[in-house]
Amino acid sequence: MSGSLVKSVATVVLATVALSSIASVAKAEALRDKWCSNVTIRFFAGGAEGDAFASIVYNGAKQAEKDLGAKVDYIFSGWSSEKMTQQLREAIGAKPAGIAMMGHPGNAAIMPLAEEASKAGIKMMYQNVPVDEVTAKFGGAYVGAQQGPQGRALGEEAIRRFGLKSGDVAIVMSDWSQIERAERELGTLKAFEDAGLKVVKLQSPEGLGTDPNVGIPVITAAVAANPDVKLIAYPGGQPLGNAATYMQAAGKKAGEVINIGFDTSPQIIDAFKNGWVQLTSDQQPFLQGYMPILSLCQQVVYGLGAVNVDTGAGFVTPDNYEAVAALAIEGLR
Structure with missing residues (x-):
């Protein structure tokens, strides 16, 4: 091999090593600790402090805050859409970098406030209840279960699992005045009617x-008016976890009426154990806390797009509830 060729090969090798070293240094420098520490966020937990579902959402958000270093202010609304709307107005006035908002007030109520946030340069995320019209017009994304499909899937699973047939009586409970929020229970209702x-x-x-x-009083009156009821579908983890109280007040024994609904909690796990609850659809509220903060941080710091996440995770039953029991008791599932 000629001397000039040897020099050329050596030059290429050295250049490759140098580029590799530069890439390694760049990669190392790109990995930042607490990389969202300069970002302020307002986060809506939905319910009241300490309630079963809101606590899991809050725990997910707190974990994201700890992992990423963001400065997060938490807002509790007692599941009141009117209160959420007013609190969102106040949150926009505070001019944080991002807001993670519960979608319960619906498209019509949130739309003008989303426009105001957009004009102010505030990034938005939505959790638990989707507001597709808002995100289509002013951006942001949704973290949570898809309401209608989740509700229908619960109804269809109940029909299959419990052998429900035409003519059987089922009670489906929801706040039917909240159109977007009630989509989930409406899906269950339609599955039963079909x-x-x-x-x-x-x-x-x-x-x-x-x-x-x-x-x-509402549930006991409904059971008394429909003594042949086979199943009751509840609109969330709080009432489902209280199924034993409802059934005992109505004079029913464990398993005499099938109780189904959504979410997991220590109360629901206990109800499975004692035969009061037979089926629930898990929507992983921990992710509904963690992912909106992660997405807001990614948008503000790295200029990345908003992240949509379907948190629906399938069903918890008497056969598998023990697999999530410890996490539910810990406030993580």
């Missing part, structure tokens, strides 16, 4: 998500 079940559409009393005991 199978020929007789469905009783029961209105949730105000405050059910914060104090499930307010549902006792």
Whole structure:
């Protein structure tokens, strides 16, 4: 090999090594600790402090805050859409870099505030209830289960699992006045109606998500009016976790009426263990806390696009509830 060729090969090798070293240094410098520490975020947990579902959402958000270093202010609304709307108005006025908002107030109520946030340069994310019209017009994304499909899947699974047939009576409970929020229970209702079940559409009393005991007179009256009821579908983890109280107040034994719904919690795990609850659809609220903060940080710091995440995770049953029991008790599932 000629001397000039040897020199050329050596030059290429040295250049390759140098580029590799530069790439390694660049890669190392790109990995930042607490990389979202200069970002301020307002986060809506939805319910009241300490309630079963909101606590898991909050724990997910707190974990993201700890991991990423963001400065997060937490907002609790007692599941009141009106309160959420007012709090969103106040949050926009505070001019944080990002807001993670519960979608319960719906498209019409959120739309003008989303426009205001967009004009102010505030990044938005939405969790738990989708507001597709808002995100289509002003950006942002959604982290949560897809309401209608999740509800329908629960109804279809109940029909299959419990052998429900045409003419059987089912009670489906929701706040039917909240159009976007009620899409989930409407999906369950439609699945039952399509199978020929007789469905009783029961209105949730105000405050059910914060104090499930307010549902006792409503549910016991519905059971008394429909003594042949086979199944009751509840609108969330708070009332589902209170199924034993409702059934005992209605004079029913464990398993005499099938109780189904959404979410997991220590109360729901206990209800599975004692035979009061037979089926729930898990929507992983921990992710509904963690992912909106992660996405807002990515948008603000790295200029990345908003992240949509379907958190629906399937069903928890008497056969598998023990697999999530420890995490539910810890406030993570």
